[in-house]
Amino acid sequence: MMAMTYGEIIAEADERYPNGLTPESKLLKVYNREKQLMRTIYRRKTAATFDVQAGLFLYPLDFHYSKIFQAIYAGKYFEYEDINDKLGQPPFLYTYQNSIGIYPTPTEDIPGGLLLFHYMEPTKPTTATMKSTYPVFDPDFPMVLVYGLCKDMAEVNKEFDVANGFVQQYNAELEEFIEANREPAPTEMRVE
Structure with missing residues (x-):
């Protein structure tokens, strides 16, 4: 068909x-x-990349943040469970509304510096x-x-x-x- x-x-x-x-x-x-x-x-799995910008800590998502299963930020690997980890050492990732945040706020531009692996949504x-x-x-x-x-x-x-x-x-x-x-x-x- x-x-x-x-x-x-x-x-x-x-x-x-x-x-x-x-x-x-x-x-x-x-x-x-x-x-x-x-x-x-x-x-189905897919990925999204974001250009990290100096002074910008929140990156809006066009999918629900709960669909993320892995992330890489500036070469550091995060499992979904590591995002929002209150005991994590900086740098760390967190979710806010339907955005992903980076702490501490980036001080330099990193082209393609944030890679999120997530499940597709229609x-x-x-x-x-x-x-x-x-x-x-x-x-x-x-x-x-x-x-x-x-x-x-x-x-x-x-x-x-x-x-x-x-x-x-x-x-x-x-x-x-x-x-x-x-x-x-x-x-x-x-x-x-």
Whole structure:
């Protein structure tokens, strides 16, 4: 199956389950399902770099700070648990609102001096962008999102028997996704 935009996912779900929900409502349901999948079974890793600037101690994040799992600042390695560590020795990193802070405040510019490794989050689509924006969730499995949306719409209409049918299709697609993304078992090695 080819990748589908948010708009195509909604159109496919509408074909399978005609309904009266607004495009905004459907888009929100797809987005929430995608966020849930990205939190649980499809945790994709990525990284972001920041140019450290003298006198600037806070760097706004375009993802939630809880998605950070490692950081490197000026060559020093931090695990997520080390960020906000009250016993840490300077320099240290901390979170404030949805920014990452550096203490002490940098006194010199360091191009690419802050590297954050984090889990991806989907960007919230809008009705204006839904026809040209693709979900972050695995593009080979758009039917997971289609059947999830159908289930959600049937539940809104209190058609729980129909929703249960979509749950079965959703679970089958999810199983196929999990099987396709299963980590291979390590090869057994015999040392003589």
